[in-house]
Amino acid sequence: xxxxxxxxxxxxxxxxxxxxxxxxxxxGETADEAAGTLVIWADPERxxxxxxxxxxxxxxxxxxxxxxxxxxxxxxxDFVTAHEAGSGPDILVGAHDWIGNLVQNGSIDPVxxxxxxxxxxxxxxxxxxxxxxxxxxxxxxxESLMLLRNTELAPDAPATMEELVxxxxxxxxxxxxxxxxxxxxxxxxxxxxxxxxxxxxxxxxFGTDDEGDPDPSDLGVGTPESVEAMEKIAELGEEGExxxxxxIDSDNVGSLFERGQTxxxxxxxxxxxxxxxxxxxxxxxxxxxFEGMNEARPFLGAQSFFVASxxxxxxxxxxxxxxxxxxxxxxxxxxEADPRxxxxxxxxxxxxxxxxxxxxxxxxxxxxxxxxxxxxMSAIWDPFGKAQAAVIGGEDPEQAVASAxxxxxxxxx
Amino acid sequence: xxxxxxxxxxxxxxxxxxxxARLAPRGGTAGHLVxxxxxxxxxGIAVWAALPLIAAGNWFGLAAVATVTAVVFRVYLSERHxxxxxxxxxxxxxxxxxxxxxxxxxxxxxxxxxxxxxGTKEQAIAQIEAASVAESEGGQDYVLTLAxxxxxxxGELVFLLTGEGDRVLAGDEEGLExxxxARxxxxxxxxxxxxxxxxxxxxxxxxxxxISQLAVPAGEGAGIRASGLSAAYExxxxxxxxxxxxxxxxxxxxxxxxxxxERGAFVGEDGDRLSQGWRVGVGADNYARVASDAGIASSxxxxxxxxxxxxxxxxxxxxxxxxxxxxxxxTTRPLRGRTAYxxxxxxxxxxxxxxxxxxxxxxxxxxxxxxxxxxGLDVDWLGGTGTARAAALTxxxxxxFPYMFLIATGALQAIPRExxxxxxxxxxxxxxxxxxxxxxxxxxxxxxxxxxTFAFNFNNFNAIWLTxxxxxxxxxxxxxxxxxxxxxxxxxxxFGGQSAQYGYAAAISVFIFLIVTLISYVSLxxxxxxxxxxx
Numbered sequence: 001x002x003x004x005x006x007x008x009x010x011x012x013x014x015x016x017x018x019x020x021x022x023x024x025x026x027x028g029e030t031a032d033e034a035a036g037t038l039v040i041w042a043d044p045e046r047x048x049x050x051x052x053x054x055x056x057x058x059x060x061x062x063x064x065x066x067x068x069x070x071x072x073x074x075x076x077x078d079f080v081t082a083h084e085a086g087s088g089p090d091i092l093v094g095a096h097d098w099i100g101n102l103v104q105n106g107s108i109d110p111v112x113x114x115x116x117x118x119x120x121x122x123x124x125x126x127x128x129x130x131x132x133x134x135x136x137x138x139x140x141x142x143e144s145l146m147l148l149r150n151t152e153l154a155p156d157a158p159a160t161m162e163e164l165v166x167x168x169x170x171x172x173x174x175x176x177x178x179x180x181x182x183x184x185x186x187x188x189x190x191x192x193x194x195x196x197x198x199x200x201x202x203x204x205x206f207g208t209d210d211e212g213d214p215d216p217s218d219l220g221v222g223t224p225e226s227v228e229a230m231e232k233i234a235e236l237g238e239e240g241e242x243x244x245x246x247x248i249d250s251d252n253v254g255s256l257f258e259r260g261q262t263x264x265x266x267x268x269x270x271x272x273x274x275x276x277x278x279x280x281x282x283x284x285x286x287x288x289x290f291e292g293m294n295e296a297r298p299f300l301g302a303q304s305f306f307v308a309s310x311x312x313x314x315x316x317x318x319x320x321x322x323x324x325x326x327x328x329x330x331x332x333x334x335x336e337a338d339p340r341x342x343x344x345x346x347x348x349x350x351x352x353x354x355x356x357x358x359x360x361x362x363x364x365x366x367x368x369x370x371x372x373x374x375x376x377m378s379a380i381w382d383p384f385g386k387a388q389a390a391v392i393g394g395e396d397p398e399q400a401v402a403s404a405x406x407x408x409x410x411x412x413x
Numbered sequence: 414x415x416x417x418x419x420x421x422x423x424x425x426x427x428x429x430x431x432x433x434a435r436l437a438p439r440g441g442t443a444g445h446l447v448x449x450x451x452x453x454x455x456x457g458i459a460v461w462a463a464l465p466l467i468a469a470g471n472w473f474g475l476a477a478v479a480t481v482t483a484v485v486f487r488v489y490l491s492e493r494h495x496x497x498x499x500x501x502x503x504x505x506x507x508x509x510x511x512x513x514x515x516x517x518x519x520x521x522x523x524x525x526x527x528x529x530x531x532g533t534k535e536q537a538i539a540q541i542e543a544a545s546v547a548e549s550e551g552g553q554d555y556v557l558t559l560a561x562x563x564x565x566x567x568g569e570l571v572f573l574l575t576g577e578g579d580r581v582l583a584g585d586e587e588g589l590e591x592x593x594x595a596r597x598x599x600x601x602x603x604x605x606x607x608x609x610x611x612x613x614x615x616x617x618x619x620x621x622x623x624i625s626q627l628a629v630p631a632g633e634g635a636g637i638r639a640s641g642l643s644a645a646y647e648x649x650x651x652x653x654x655x656x657x658x659x660x661x662x663x664x665x666x667x668x669x670x671x672x673x674x675e676r677g678a679f680v681g682e683d684g685d686r687l688s689q690g691w692r693v694g695v696g697a698d699n700y701a702r703v704a705s706d707a708g709i710a711s712s713x714x715x716x717x718x719x720x721x722x723x724x725x726x727x728x729x730x731x732x733x734x735x736x737x738x739x740x741x742x743x744t745t746r747p748l749r750g751r752t753a754y755x756x757x758x759x760x761x762x763x764x765x766x767x768x769x770x771x772x773x774x775x776x777x778x779x780x781x782x783x784x785x786x787x788x789g790l791d792v793d794w795l796g797g798t799g800t801a802r803a804a805a806l807t808x809x810x811x812x813x814f815p816y817m818f819l820i821a822t823g824a825l826q827a828i829p830r831e832x833x834x835x836x837x838x839x840x841x842x843x844x845x846x847x848x849x850x851x852x853x854x855x856x857x858x859x860x861x862x863x864x865x866t867f868a869f870n871f872n873n874f875n876a877i878w879l880t881x882x883x884x885x886x887x888x889x890x891x892x893x894x895x896x897x898x899x900x901x902x903x904x905x906x907x908f909g910g911q912s913a914q915y916g917y918a919a920a921i922s923v924f925i926f927l928i929v930t931l932i933s934y935v936s937l938x939x940x941x942x943x944x945x946x947x948x
Contacts, residue, residue, distance in 0.1 A: 038618075061614030061642075077913070084531050104529035104688040106540030112640035112648070115554050132688075134544060179780075187795050187884040246796060247780035251771075309540065315621045316614065319641035375529065375688065382905065386884075386891035393796055395888035403889045407708070 037064040038316045041079060042093035043072035049337040050093070053330050057320055063313070065320075076101070083107035083310045090311030091320060096128040096302040099136045100373040109309040110134040111318070117326050125343035128302035128370035133211050137304030138325045139343040140334050143268050145196055145298035146364035147287045150280055153177060153263035157285035161197065161296075164264055164288055165236065165243050171263055179248065180241075182262040185392055186249035189385030193266060194233065194244075196296035199369075200289030203229030205380055206372055214372035216412055221384055222405025230388070230397035232290060239394035246389055268301075269340040269361060284360035286367065300368035302343060341365065379411035448489065455485050481505065515926065522699055522919035530677050530690045530916075537691040538654045541661060541679070544689070545652035549635050552647030553577075556601035557639055559624065560609040565616045571609060572629055572637060574645055575601040583609075584629030584637055602643060617642055652687075661687065699920035712893035712902070717928075720898045723806065723877075724870040728863055730810035735817025736855075740847075743825045755822075762815035770879040773808040777880075798895040801881050805896050809876045813866070824858035825851070864936065871932070872900045872925075899925060 038058070042050055047069040058065035068089065070078055076098045082088035083105065092108070102108045113135065118126055125139035147164075149157065153171055158164035168180025184190050191198070191205075203226045207218030220226055236243045248256070257265035258278035265271070266287055275282055289296040305325045307317045324330050331347045339355065341362050342348045352358050371377070387404035391397045459482040466474045488497045524530075556575040560583075561568035572584040573595065581595040581603055594607040603611065617624060628636025635649045651665045660671040661679050670679035670687055677693035678686040703709060738758060742751060761769065776783040777794040785792060794800045828851060836846040870876070877883060883894035883901045893902055903925060907918030 061618075063615050063618050080528070080531070100688070101528055103544065104690070105531050106536060106544075106689050110544055110546070112548065112638075112644070112646050114640065114644040114646065132544070134547070188882050188886070245780060247778050247782075247793075249778075251775060252778070252781055309543065311621075313618050313621045315624045315639060315642060316618045318639075319614070319643065322641045322644060383891040386886040387888070389884075390886060390888040390891075393793075393885075400888040400891075404891050407891050410706075410708070 037066055038091070038313050038320065039089035039311075040065065040067045040091040040093065040320075041070055041075060041089040042067065043075055044069045045072075045338060046093055046334070049333050050330075053324060053333065054320075057324060061316070061319075063316060079308075080105050080107055083308065086310060088308050088310050090308055090313045090317040092306040092308055094304065094306065096137060096139065096304050097371040097373050097377065099129065099131045099306075100375040100377065102306065103131060103136065104375050107309055108136055108306045109314070110136055111138055111307055111321060113138070113322060113326060117322075120326070120345055121343050122341075122345060122348070124300055124365070124368070124370065125302045127212075128300055128373075129304050131213060131373050137302075137306045138321050139302040139304045140325055140331050141303040141338070141340040142343055142365060143270070143301045143303070143340050144361075144365040144368035145193065145266055145268050145287055146361055147285050148257065148265040148267060148271070148275065148282050149285065150257065150260060150263045151283050152281050153260070157283065158264075158288050160288050160291040161200070161236075162291045165241055168243065168263055169241065177260070177262050179245070179256055179262040181243045181264045181266070182248060182253045182256045183244065183266040184248055184250045184253045185244055185246050185389060187246050187389055188382075189387065189389035189392075190250075191381055191384045191388060192299060194388055196266070196287040196289070196298045197233055197236075198226075198229050199297040200294050201229035201232035202294060205384075206374070206376070214374050214377070216374055216376035219405065219408060219412070221380065221387075221408055222401055226405075227398050227401050230391050230401055232293075233388070234391045234394070234397050237392035237394060244392045246393055269338075272339065272357065284357055284364060286364040295367045298364075298368045299371040300365055301371055303340070376412045379408050383407035383411075452486065452489060455482060518919045518922050518926075521915055522923050523694055523696055524692055524916045525677050525690075525695045525698075526692050526916045526919075527914035529688060530692050532691055534672070534674075534677075534691040537679075537689045538661070540689045541652055541687055542650050542654060545663075546638065546648045546650050547665075549647045549649060552631075552635065554647075555582075555637065555645040556597075557641075557643050557645040558603035558606075559612040559617045559639070559642060560603070560606055561612060562609060565610045565612055566619065568610060570620065570623055570627055572627065572639065572645060573603040573606055573609070573611075574629075574637065575603065581606070584631075586627065586629070588630045589637075600643070614642055695916065699917050700923075702917060703920055703924060708890070708892055709906070712890060716893060716897050716899055716902050719802070719896070720871060723802075723809075723896075723898060724867050724873075726806050727809045727813060727870045727873075728867045730806065731813040731817040731866065732859070732863060734810060734814040735819075736821045736859075738814070738818050739821035739825055742822065745830070758818055759815045761812055762819075766812055767875065767879060769812060770808060770875065773804075773811070774880045777804045795881055796885050798885065801885055801896050805877060805881055808880055809870065809873065812876070813870075817862070817866075820859060820862050821855065824855050827858070828854045868929075868933070871898075871929070873898065874900045874904065877901045878904075899928065 038054075040050060040054060047067050050067050054065040054067050075092070075094060079088055079092050079094075080102065084107075088107070092102075099108070118135070121139060122142060125142050126135070128142075129135060129137040129139050147157070153176060154167050158167060165180060168177070171177045172180045184193050204220035204223075206214035206216060206220060209215035233244065234240060238245055253265070253267070254271055254274055256262045257267075257271075258275060258280060260280065265275075287296045287298055305321045307314060307321060311317050326344070328344055328347050328350075331342050331344045332350070335342045335347060335351055339358070341358060342351065348358070348362070352362075383404040387400040390400045459478050462478050463475055466472075466478065485501065488494045488501050553576055558573040558575070560571045560573050562571060563569070569585060573592065574582045574584055574589075575597055576582065579597050579601065581592045581597065582589050583592040583606075584590075592606060595603050596605040598604045605611075612620070624639050628638050631637050631647050633649075635647050637645050637647050639645050649664075652661050652663050652670075654661050658669075658671070660669050662669050668681050668685075670681045670685075672678075673680045673686075674693060675695070676686070676690070678690035680686045742748070742755060742758075748754075774795070775781070779785060779791070779793040779796060782794070784790070784794070792800055794804050832850050832854070833846050836850045837843075841849070877896055877898050878901055881894070881896045883897035883905065885896075886892075886894045892905060897905075903918075903921040907914055907921055
């Protein structure tokens with residue numbers, strides 16, 4: 001078709017839309033929240049749990065508390081934008097790996113826990129929220145990848161990846177299952193879910209600097225170790241064992257396990273509710289590493305409370321976080337709403353007796369390393385994921401890793 | 414037009430009527446009332462917009478509001494400016510929603526605005542200093558009670574600090590001194606302090622900023638700071654800004670970070686930068702980065718090529734399919750269930766496109782997808798270049814053809830059947846009649862829609878992002894996929910790393926803007942030429 005007449009407005013409109021889509025909205029001046037109202041931003045799952053505690057805190061202190069619910073995908077970006085416009089909340093609830101970006105935008109302040117309060121938390125969780133030597137949030141729950149297995153199909157926890165592949169493939173060959181392992185890869189790759197395998201095979205993402213933070217000048221992608229690790233992963237890929245597949249993605253991986261079509265499922269605590277609903281007999285164990293290689297080290301995530309630096313009621317926000325989040329009652333309620341290992345040791349110990357999954361999840365998190373909080377981490381996901389997808393699809397690991405390294409280095413600058 | 418020269422007051426005689434003036438509602442009470450109400454509304458909006466602008470001290474914004482309101486009143490209260498009366502609303506909207514965003518984007522593209530460079534230098538310094546406050550080695554923790562000398566809201570702020578052995582100290586800006594007459598409760602909080610007003614939580618909340626700012630001097634540069642309402646700790650800022658050298662010194666490591674006003678960051682001697690930066694102008698740096706990027710240079714042409722194929726292919730596909738179905742439905746013979754067919758055909762258009770795209774993506778899944786299973790194929794649809802492109806086109810055509818079917822049905826019904834009948838009587842075959850009679854008449858109605866379809870699909874972000882995400886990505890290019898459009902590719906360049914680089918993104922947007930402008934210019938020229946022919 002040849003264009004004959006062009007509606008100029010439609011074209012100009014499309015151009016302006018393209019521009020508007022990428023341009024940020026101007027620093028709109030929003031009316032300030034009334035002083036004395038403590039505003040908390042959390043995702044919808046937490047708001048219901050938080051509301052009664054916020055209410056109680058408000059009544060005890062004679063202040064208004066407003067818990068606002070934001071979509072989990074938008075909350076970090078909205079928070080930074082709102083901070084810039086001077087209309088953000090006083091407290092933010094979110095994942096610890098946001099810290100690097102929040103700090104570089106000056107939108108959160110360090111937290112000072114009194115006395116020995118830090119010692120009451122799991123050291124891994126405290127490590128996760130510590131950045132540049134400062135504590136930037138108070139953690140309440142932890143999460144890491146683990147291996148779920150269908151105990152009817154695979155009664156024993158595999159000690160190595162090789163064992164897992166053997167059992168899974170045997171079941172597949174017998175026609176009992178469709179896939180040997182459920183781990184989401186997708187066409188664009190998934191470095192988060194492949195991290196246990198990548199680390200076990202000797203790969204790393206960033207080295208460590210003097211403060212214990214990941215060091216962006218020591219990029220692990222592109223090193224010989226990373227190429228070797230990807231070669232190891234390629235052995236499990238579509239041209240190898242056929243255990244890792246790009247056709248398995250976040251949308252279908254859960255139902256594969258829930259319908260008994262795969263004996264193993266590498267996932268986090270967030271999938272447990274659906275698995276329980278499907279009435280699959282399952283057990284939790286750590287993600288196994290390759291035989292004779294390193295332990296598998298999944299990422300450790302810590303859900304945390306942050307104090308907004310631009311909040312109107314910073315003192316009240318600090319009070320809420322120090323005297324509520326660091327106390328067992330709120331942490332217990334949050335655990336009951338969403339069973340992930342609590343960061344407060346006493347809450348974990350109290351819950352452990354009634355919930356066998358909890359101890360298993362904690363064991364799975366034993367070797368986990370906090371997800372890097374540095375802003376440079378955000379440059380990893382996309383290019384490295386695509387390199388992983390290409391390798392799993394059967395392309396040359398050396399070339400894929402090298403071009404991912406190039407793309408990441410360009411982003412980090 | 415007769416000019417009214419006597420200045421103030423009503424015009425001596427009515428101005429000569431303008432073309433079309435007869436059509437304007439003149440003198441009707443209802444018309445006047447509506448006009449007065451609309452003007453009152455615009456005045457109201459102006460006041461509503463002005464108050465927060467005044468509160469924020471945004472005089473530029475205020476001037477803009479005042480100017481626009483003045484222009485609106487001048488144009489609509491005056492008897493003259495008749496063309497302006499028609500043009501003004503459109504022009505204002507055009508400025509607000511088209512010109513301003515474009516100018517704002519161009520303005521942003523010459524800065525380093527983005528994550529880590531959002532605020533001003535002063536904000537960055539304040540943040541760096543605040544974040545560097547560390548608890549002193551072996552420093553004491555206190556139970557804190559907030560108090561004021563005199564009135565709770567305005568009196569001088571005092572920290573009542575309960576240390577070991579329930580000894581209470583009173584701290585203010587001057588320093589620490591013992592407070593012998595104080596009584597403490599079970600938690601160590603002071604319950605009574607002679608002469609001082611204890612602050613409630615709400616009162617403390619009102620003075621939040623003051624409390625956060627106060628650091629009671631505790632010797633050697635350390636200060637006792639509040640952490641919430643009931644705890645205090647001794648700490649010091651380890652990073653301090655010095656205006657003399659425009660630098661920040663870290664007292665624990667001794668490192669000096671000097672302000673680099675070209676990069677908008679404090680940079681150490683070894684090249685390390687502090688993460689909190691500020692927004693500065695970078696001139697054409699972002700444009701240079703786009704132009705000199707080897708990845709962009711090597712993939713730009715192939716992406717542009719596929720982009721044109723995708724937009725043209727979609728347009729052609731939806732046109733042919735939509736028209737074919739419309740013709741099939743346009744039979745003169747009675748067709749049972751015609752309405753039901755038409756309804757079914759419009760379904761893809763009626764369903765939410767987002768959900769449909771995700772559904773289609775799953776149907777093309779190599780192992781679990783409906784298409785491979787139903788046809789007994791083993792094609793890695795989204796994993797290969799050609800198949801992924803075919804899949805993207807198929808999905809987009811499926812989503813788009815019902816609209817074209819609707820338009821074509823309407824256009825066909827507007828063409829008198831006698832014309833085709835006459836052609837058939839004159840001996841034309843069915844194809845000839847369609848080709849030479851129906852189609853040219855149809856194109857009068859369809860051509861603008863086709864142009865719009867092409868332009869829309871040229872930048873159809875969702876159609877790619879929700880189906881293939883631009884993939885598959887060859888091993889040697891993780892940034893440019895086989896089905897990437899310019900818009901998805903540039904989105905990934907600017908935002909793919911999740912951290913927002915608005916300055917760079919804006920520079921890329923300006924390039925897209927130029928490309929689209931060029932395309933519209935060319936098609937405008939072509940359409941102008943066509944109109945000449947038609948005349």
